[in-house]
Ligand SMILES: Cc1cc2nc3c(=O)[nH]c(=O)nc-3n(C[C@H](O)[C@H](O)[C@H](O)COP(=O)(O)OP(=O)(O)OC[C@H]3O[C@@H](n4cnc5c(N)ncnc54)[C@H](O)[C@@H]3O)c2cc1C
Ligand code: FES
């Protein structure tokens with residue numbers, strides 16, 4: 266399968282990339298890891314007239330703790346997240362997710378920025394970002410702006426990134442002491458998109474009650490979705506078995522999966538219930554590590 | 555059209571390519587190296603795996619222009635004047651191929667896997683080749699082949715070969 270013809274530029278700075286975006290108009294697209302975009306172009310689901318390859322722009326790939334944030338450059342590859350010590354020790358939710366994303370070759374190329382900017386509810390990072398309460402830095406010739414993750418996903422393949430803009434950084438508010446995080450998805454086989462996936466972040470007060478909670482769901486809604494009622498019911502409680510069961514039940518009730526080859530609506534909702542419960546418990550367990 | 559220069563298996567190649575030319579087509583059709591296979595053409599099977607600057611990549615999902623200035627290794631480039639690469643020897647000794655269609659991709663993926671960890675557990679090996687499909691062998695002998703190559707790369711005695719015939 267061969268994509269439709271298109272033009273290609275590989276600028277070596279963000280300034281040049283903005284100028285190219287300006288010059289080529291609406292039908293130009295950013296090329297990051299290319300592992301969502303190129304498959305879509307081969308199938309001719311997407312036919313951009315020009316690709317602006319940002320792989321040659323320096324300083325867009327990093328993982329660093331700074332100013333109370335974990336900052337991740339947009340071009341950081343899945344494999345870099347998988348192999349990072351900081352991530353493994355403090356943000357195991359990424360290690361859980363990265364391992365379940367596609368396969369090793371795809372992870373060598375796919376970027377975290379592309380995973381989010383693609384705006385696909387089937388991707389795994391959006392739910393993880395919702396759980397972590399991430400902020401997204403979007404840059405353009407006019408400067409940088411920061412968008413909270415709850416205002417980032419607009420609809421099917423559309424996000425807050427507007428034409429002329431490039432997603433440059435993801436900022437995760439540092440997880441304090443007594444926090445735990447976990448992600449899991451049900452997949453039919455390695456490399457498949459989620460049948461249903463759940464990301465959970467839990468923080469505890471000194472007395473063991475819930476001080477912080479974030480729950481994001483993968484591939485059970487047209488856009489990535491936060492399980493808001495589930496979060497509300499846990500906050501401030503001791504997260505007893507019945508609190509957790511109720512939170513899991515709410516997550517199942519509040520998502521809207523579609524009937525497809527991966528399963529029926531009923532099955533997916535029930536899987537959300539089961540995985541939500543397990544991930545809450547796993548995150549609680551990890552607060553003690 | 556773009557003028558690109560790519561080093562493949564140590565030899566520099568210049569080519570003039572359309573933006574939409576896929577790396578696998580450049581390698582197979584323009585440069586006539588047909589060891590890199592096309593199986594699914596949808597980033598699933600791994601038959602098209604090559605190394606780009608040492609990283610395993612599915613060349614059906616990379617544009618040839620993206621590889622400009624990079625070093626690429628294909629199956630044609632892994633043996634040396636001294637003989638087979640340890641992974642090739644492992645596949646040969648362990649009967650790790652039947653039709654052989656998946657083998658070049660499988661070996662290149664295994665090379666990066668062993669480069670990062672030359673003593674992987676069976677689980678790590680199976681996980682490490684999860685992007686490569688084989689329709690023939692049932693994988694067991696492929697796992698053994700990679701263990702064999704690992705031992706050889708560590709300078710240890712290679713495990714005695716008892717391929718499974720299933
Ligand atoms: C076989 C296979 C299985 C997969 N399985 C999974 C899976 O299980 N889970 C999962 O989450 N993903 C999966 N993926 C997708 C993969 O993780 C992609 O790599 C990822 O979704 C997109 O990242 P990318 O860097 O490749 O983006 P690209 O494909 O380069 O870009 C995707 C989109 O985002 C835009 N974009 C990219 N970067 C930026 C930026 N910095 N600023 C603005 N716009 C940008 C592009 O213009 C494009 O529209 C799979 C892919 C394949 C091929
Ligand atoms: S041909 Fe490239 S992954 Fe199957």
Ligand code: FES
Nearest residue numbers: 652654688689690
């Ligand atoms: S040997 Fe036939 S596909 Fe692997």
